[in-house]
Amino acid sequence: MAKTSICIATISDKASRQMAHGLWRAGQVVAVPTETVYGLAGDATQDAAIRRIYEAKGRPSHNPLICHVASREMASDYAALSPLAEKLIAAFWPGPLTLVLPVKEGKLAAAVTAGLPTVALRCPAYAPFRDLIADYGAPLAAPSANMSGHLSPTCADDVSKSLGDRISLILDDGHTELGIESTIIGVTDDMITLLRPGSIGADAITTACGRAPMDRLDGTITAPGQLKSHYAPRALLRLNAATAKIKEIHIGFGSITGNMTLSADGDLVEAARNLFAVLRAADASGCPTIAVAPIPKVGVGLAINDRLERAAAPRGELDGPTGASNMT
Ligand code: TXA
Ligand code: MG
Numbered sequence: 001m002a003k004t005s006i007c008i009a010t011i012s013d014k015a016s017r018q019m020a021h022g023l024w025r026a027g028q029v030v031a032v033p034t035e036t037v038y039g040l041a042g043d044a045t046q047d048a049a050i051r052r053i054y055e056a057k058g059r060p061s062h063n064p065l066i067c068h069v070a071s072r073e074m075a076s077d078y079a080a081l082s083p084l085a086e087k088l089i090a091a092f093w094p095g096p097l098t099l100v101l102p103v104k105e106g107k108l109a110a111a112v113t114a115g116l117p118t119v120a121l122r123c124p125a126y127a128p129f130r131d132l133i134a135d136y137g138a139p140l141a142a143p144s145a146n147m148s149g150h151l152s153p154t155c156a157d158d159v160s161k162s163l164g165d166r167i168s169l170i171l172d173d174g175h176t177e178l179g180i181e182s183t184i185i186g187v188t189d190d191m192i193t194l195l196r197p198g199s200i201g202a203d204a205i206t207t208a209c210g211r212a213p214m215d216r217l218d219g220t221i222t223a224p225g226q227l228k229s230h231y232a233p234r235a236l237l238r239l240n241a242a243t244a245k246i247k248e249i250h251i252g253f254g255s256i257t258g259n260m261t262l263s264a265d266g267d268l269v270e271a272a273r274n275l276f277a278v279l280r281a282a283d284a285s286g287c288p289t290i291a292v293a294p295i296p297k298v299g300v301g302l303a304i305n306d307r308l309e310r311a312a313a314p315r316g317e318l319d320g321p322t323g324a325s326n327m328t
Contacts, residue, residue, distance in 0.1 A: 006164045008156050011128045011171040020171060021136055029053055031145040031159045031170040034068075035126040035177045036096050036198070037152040037276070038159050039142030040167065041068070043109075044078075050111040050141055056166040059148040064114040065141040066098050066182070067121050070134035075121050078107050078139060084209055085187045089123075091208035094130055096182040097200050098122040112141050122182055128173065144181060145170075151233060151276045151311075154179050158280070179273035180303050185213060197303040199272065233283035233290065237312035239305075241291035249287040251278055256293035259285075268301045275304055279311065 009016030011033060020030045024041070027048035032041050040056060042049030044067045054061050069075045072089050079101035081089065088099060103119040113119050121139075124130050133140055144152040145159045153159045156172035183198030185205065194202060194213040206212045235249075244250035244258070252258025254266030262271035262278055282290045295304050 006160060006168060006170065008160065008170045008172050011132075011173045016169070016171060017132060017135075019169060020132060023169060024049070024136060024140065027052065029056060029167055031153075031156070031163065031167060032129050032132070032140075032142065033126060033156075033171065033173040033176055034124045034129055034142075036124075036181050037154055037176055037179070038145040038156070038170075039066075039068070040145040040159075040163065041140040041142040043136075044112050044139040044141040045107065045109055047109045047111060050109040053141060053143065054111070056163055057143060057146070057148045059143065061111060062114045063148075064116055064120060065112050065143050067108065067112060067119060067139040067141050068129070068133055069121055069123050069139045070130050071123060074133075074139060075101075075123065078104055079119050079121055080104065082187060082189050084189065084192065084211065087209040088185065088187065088192075088205070091204075092200055093123040094125040094127075095123070095200065096125065096178055096198055097205075098182045098184040098196075100184060100186040100195065108139070109141075118186070120184065126177070128171075149232060151279055152181055154273075154276050158276070175273070175277075177273070179275055179277075180300065180307065183303070186216075197306045199269075199300050199303065201299055201302065232311050232313075232315060233279050235283050235287060236289045237308065238289055238291045239308055239312050240294045242293065244291045245289075247287060248289045248291040249282045249285045251282055251290060251292045253293040253295055258291075258293060262293075262295070262304075268296065268299050268304065271295065272300045272304055275307060 023030050024043045027046045029040055029042040029052050031038055040053055042053045098120050100118045100120045103113055146153050146162045154176045156170045159170050178199050183200040184196035186193040186195050192213045202213050250258035252261040260278055262274050295301050297305050
């Protein structure tokens, strides 16, 4: 699996796009930008490609992957779209909304869904990646392009530092626009469930489909990515900190300036975009604890708090960086 050199190529370059297509056809993986975070993409119909994604990330094979499609039509080849799903697709695709839908048997590599009867599908808003999928003609499985349990990457350099010795190509397009992973909604015939908050909020979803998403029942884990400790830096985190204590580095927001800030203007969209880069920078300071200013629990602030709470959760659960099972 180990590679000696990695190529970081601009995504708009024709030769690099052809190289990506060739690698996907050969069952290899390529890191790509999306509007949320960078993903590690492989052909979702090839068992070898899916095995490589799990291997490169050190991801437990029972944690299913999101498949990226170019259109509603491509989605309908792989999953059953209920009228409720159609409404959500019409309102939010292309965009940062992942739908967990009943999978059509036998079309995707079995490991993509980790044995579940459902598949997570998303049609990215970021056009260069969406066009790549359309030209390729098959869905691409792509989890975030980081070692399992670590912070999601928002630029090519993050990917390179996390997975650089395990992959051969990163398509680069600078910093991602949104900076936080997609909203995930479970959809059945008559019910929707919020599985992961993101930039698209529950209110917009309710307006679009006339139904409010249920919160995932406490303690019900339908996929291991929902485990508490999932987005962890090395340092410990202390949340809702108006001031820092000794030996802490302080991440500010709005009027709380801190040593660095998510958004000096108190802008939640800017804070989401900066979240993982600022957590990385705070971690690199070497301080044993990162104190984070309170972030309002409204709009995308709910998703920011979700990621911060997971990063602050006790370590040692399956996906955590101190769990011996999958970290190297
Ligand atoms: O924005 C995003 O969603 C990014 C970009 C690359 O598209 N991808 C991403 O993938 O965040 P990943 O693998 O890091 O997170 C996918 C989450 C995991 O928590 C996984 O457990 C959950 O989706 N998931 C995948 N398939 C599922 C399913 N069938 N049922 C429930 N959860 C599922
Ligand atoms: Mg991830």
